[in-house]
Amino acid sequence: MDGSHANAAAAAAGGGEGTQRTLNPYVTGNSVIAMKYKDGVIMACDTGASYGSTLRYKSVERIKAVGKHSLIGASGEFSDFQEILRYLDELTLSDHMWDDGNSLGPKEIHAYLTRVMYNRRNKFDPLWNSLVLGGVKKGPKGDEKYLGMVNMIGTHFEENHIATGFGNHMAVPILRGEWREDLTFEEAVKLIEKCLLVLLYRDRSSINKFQIAKITTEGSTIYPPYALKTNWGFAAFENPSQGAVGTW
Amino acid sequence: MDASSLTGSSSSSDAPTSGEHRMGTTIVGVCYDGGVVLAADSRTSTGMYVANRASDKISQLTDNVYVCRSGSAADTQVISDYVRYFLHQHTIQSGQPATVKVASNLVRLLAYQNKSMLQAGMIVGGWDKYEGGQIYSVPLGGTILRQPFAIGGSGSSYLYGLMDHEWRDGMTQEEAEKFVVKVVSLAIARDGASGGVVRTVTINADGVKRSFYPGNKLPLWHEELEPQNSLLDILAAGSPDAMVQ
Numbered sequence: 001m002d003g004s005h006a007n008a009a010a011a012a013a014g015g016g017e018g019t020q021r022t023l024n025p026y027v028t029g030n031s032v033i034a035m036k037y038k039d040g041v042i043m044a045c046d047t048g049a050s051y052g053s054t055l056r057y058k059s060v061e062r063i064k065a066v067g068k069h070s071l072i073g074a075s076g077e078f079s080d081f082q083e084i085l086r087y088l089d090e091l092t093l094s095d096h097m098w099d100d101g102n103s104l105g106p107k108e109i110h111a112y113l114t115r116v117m118y119n120r121r122n123k124f125d126p127l128w129n130s131l132v133l134g135g136v137k138k139g140p141k142g143d144e145k146y147l148g149m150v151n152m153i154g155t156h157f158e159e160n161h162i163a164t165g166f167g168n169h170m171a172v173p174i175l176r177g178e179w180r181e182d183l184t185f186e187e188a189v190k191l192i193e194k195c196l197l198v199l200l201y202r203d204r205s206s207i208n209k210f211q212i213a214k215i216t217t218e219g220s221t222i223y224p225p226y227a228l229k230t231n232w233g234f235a236a237f238e239n240p241s242q243g244a245v246g247t248w
Numbered sequence: 249m250d251a252s253s254l255t256g257s258s259s260s261s262d263a264p265t266s267g268e269h270r271m272g273t274t275i276v277g278v279c280y281d282g283g284v285v286l287a288a289d290s291r292t293s294t295g296m297y298v299a300n301r302a303s304d305k306i307s308q309l310t311d312n313v314y315v316c317r318s319g320s321a322a323d324t325q326v327i328s329d330y331v332r333y334f335l336h337q338h339t340i341q342s343g344q345p346a347t348v349k350v351a352s353n354l355v356r357l358l359a360y361q362n363k364s365m366l367q368a369g370m371i372v373g374g375w376d377k378y379e380g381g382q383i384y385s386v387p388l389g390g391t392i393l394r395q396p397f398a399i400g401g402s403g404s405s406y407l408y409g410l411m412d413h414e415w416r417d418g419m420t421q422e423e424a425e426k427f428v429v430k431v432v433s434l435a436i437a438r439d440g441a442s443g444g445v446v447r448t449v450t451i452n453a454d455g456v457k458r459s460f461y462p463g464n465k466l467p468l469w470h471e472e473l474e475p476q477n478s479l480l481d482i483l484a485a486g487s488p489d490a491m492v493q
Contacts, residue, residue, distance in 0.1 A: 023364055026389035049391075054408070057385075057393060079360050079391040 025077035025128045027051055029062045030206050031167030032073035032132045033195050035179055036145045036160050037188035040216035041134035043073050044192045046200075047225050048207035055207055063213045065220040067092045070106040070135035071213050072113075075164045076152065077128035084127060087116065106135025106146040110156070118154030126152040130164035135215050143217050163195070166203040171195035185214065197228055268320060269294050272441015274403025274432050275305060275316035277371040277383040278415075279396050280424035283452025284373040284381040287428035288316050289403065289436050290444030301444045310335050311456070313351040313374030314449050318401035319388070320367040327358050327368055348374040352384035352392060360390025371398045375451045403435030403442035410434060425450060425459070433466040 027049050034043040049057040062081070063073040066088050074081040091112060095104045104112075110133040120126050130151040136143055149164065150156035161175040174195055183191065189212065200206050208230070213222040241247050269292055276287045288305040291298055305317050307328045313335070317324035331354045335346045352372035359368055372384045385391075385398040397415055399407050410431060419427065429446050436442045446461040464475060476482055 021364060027387055027391045051387065054405070056387075057395075060393065077389060079356075079363070079389040082391060083360065 021124055023128070025080075027056065027078040028205075029060065029075045029078055029081070030203060031163055031165040031171065031199055032062065032075050032130070033163045033167050033171050033175075033192055033199075034073060034132045034134050034147055034161065035175060035183075035188060035192065036134075036147050036181075037183040037185060038181075039185060040136040040214060041071065041145055041147050042185070042188045042192060042212065042214045043071050043132060043134055044196055044210060044212040045073055045075070046196070046206050047209045047211055048205070049078050050205045053205075055205065058207055058209060059225070061211065061222075063211060063222060065213075065215075065222065066109055066133075066135075067095065068103055068219065069137045069215070070109050070133060071215045071220055071222075072109075073132040073134075073164075073213075074129045076130055080127040080129050081131075084113070084116070084129065084131070105137035105139075106133055106148075107137075109133055109135070110146070110148040110150065110158075114150045114154065114156045117150050117152060117156075121152065121154045128152050132162050132164060134162075136217050138217070166199055166206075167195065170198045170202055174198065193228060197230070200228065200230065269299055269322060272403070272439065273305060273318040273401030274407070274435035274439060274442040275318050275369075275371050275400045276404075276407070276428050276431055277316060277373040277385075277398045278419070278424050278428055279381045279383055280419045280421055282381065282421060283375050283450060284383055285421075285424045285428050285448055285450045286314055286316050286371065286373045287432050287446060287448045288401075289432055289442040289446060291442055292321055293441060298443070303444075304447060306447055306449045308332070309351050309372070310339065310346050310374070312345050312376060312451060313348050313372065314451060314456070315351075315355065316371040316373070316400065318369045323366045323368045324370060327355060327366070327370070330358060331355055345376060347376040347378060348372065348382040348384065349376075349379070352382075352386060355384075355386050356390055356392040359386050359388075363388075363390050369400045371400050373449075373451065375453060377453075381452065399431075401442065403432075403439035406435050406438045407431055421450060421452070429461050430467065433461075434469060436466070437469045437472065 029049050030046055032045040034041060043063050045062045047060050048055055049060040063071055064085060066072050113131055113133060117127060132149045134147040136145050147162055148156060148158040149162045161179050163171040178191055196210050200208055208227045209225050211222060211225050272291060272293055274289045278285050286306050290302045292300040292303045306314050307317060308314050309328060309332050315328055334354050335351055338346050355370055355372055359366060369388055370386045372386060375381045383395055383398050385393045385395055396417060399411060425448060428448055432446045445463055446466060448459045450457045
């Protein structure tokens with residue numbers, strides 16, 4: 001079959017020792033922020049992918065639905081994220097083909113991804129990503145919300161709110177202060193937008209084009225991209241050297 | 249192509265005339281109303297020496313799909329050879345022309361699975377009956393992204409602002425062809441690693457058209473002068489504005 005020819009030759013094209021080593025990332029996505037809220041999980045990121053310091057691609061989707069119950073968001077090397085999506089396609093397809101009335105929930109997908117990431121790390125051939133996995137599935141105690149993350153070295157955990165990359169430094173403190181268990185959708189969006197704005201101001205590689213996605217028991221929704229208004233109307237911004245000539 | 253700053257490996261070695269053949273390059277692909285136009289410069293350098301001043305960086309993969317190559321000349325040649333071979337078999341097996349999507353995904357497969365060994369940034373463009381004209385960008389690392397237009401190679405650094413400013417959707421074939429020639433020649437003007445001629449390939453439902461715009465037929469930009477045969481001709485035509493001390 002053509003595909004297997006391609007795969008065999010593709011690996012052979014690597015000179016027989018198809019072994020890779022830890023590499024540098026080329027096309028990279030920025031932070032992903034996510035949190036649980038009353039009805040499920042909400043996730044957001046910008047739609048940019050950088051190539052070194054160039055903001056090269058500006059309409060990239062870094063949050064995708066996985067199966068019926070989960071959302072995955074990724075930062076880091078975009079080609080590795082595309083490959084992970086292919087693995088997840090295979091996983092969800094064979095899950096569907098079992099036709100046993102059960103489907104993989106977010107906890108299971110997270111566990112699968114953790115194994116993939118950690119095993120690649122052990123071979124010194126990581127998938128250069130930080131992945132955020134969120135979802136809702138009916139469990140024995142009713143609808144169970146799930147949010148977890150796993151990164152390129154295999155570190156993984158569950159939390160009520162998650163941020164990757166720069167978001168760890170800028171968004172997590174805000175979330176730790178203001179997150180509550182019973183946030184409505186509107187409140188959650190406002191809180192996420194607060195974090196996105198801070199990242200826009202302070203993360204050099206972010207762009208002003210965002211996507212927010214949510215997942216509830218009804219399913220997942222990925223909203224169309226939009227931009228946020230920024231505020232530059234401070235007197236000190238207009239005249240920074242007034243009263244301190246030579247300052248920056 | 250800006251690979252050297254990212255990977256830390258140097259594209260030029262100690263002797264300025266030896267080293268791997270690289271295509272500094274400017275490559276461009278745009279969709280227009282009815283098809284795509286691919287364009288590229290023609291300079292291949294080894295270090296500081298221009299090994300080939302009239303290379304053809306737009307290679308055919310199938311009757312209806314072509315690829316613009318930037319980065320290591322050897323790597324991109326081998327990739328396009330493999331993909332041409334696979335697509336040939338695929339066409340025989342399926343009984344119809346390969347789609348642009350299949351062609352670009354094969355390029356991605358090779359680029360991704362051999363990412364540690366390759367330095368290849370490519371733009372795949374073509375026309376098929378299902379989705380019409382399409383452009384797919386496959387940069388370093390093996391990401392694949394479909395775009396209405398794409399730029400690549402070292403010369404593309406000088407084009408981001410221009411494209412942001414001047415790109416429009418739904419150009420006619422003539423507008424698109426003129427646009428890409430303008431764009432590549434602007435990059436050639438500023439990028440030392442790009443130069444020579446501008447080659448274009450236009451692909452649509454009616455087939456493929458190759459064009460050639462030699463260096464002396466490209467528009468002149470800031471601080472560039474009209475080429476002359478000799479100073480003697482200028483003097484013969486009447487004294488020029490001589491710079492007198």
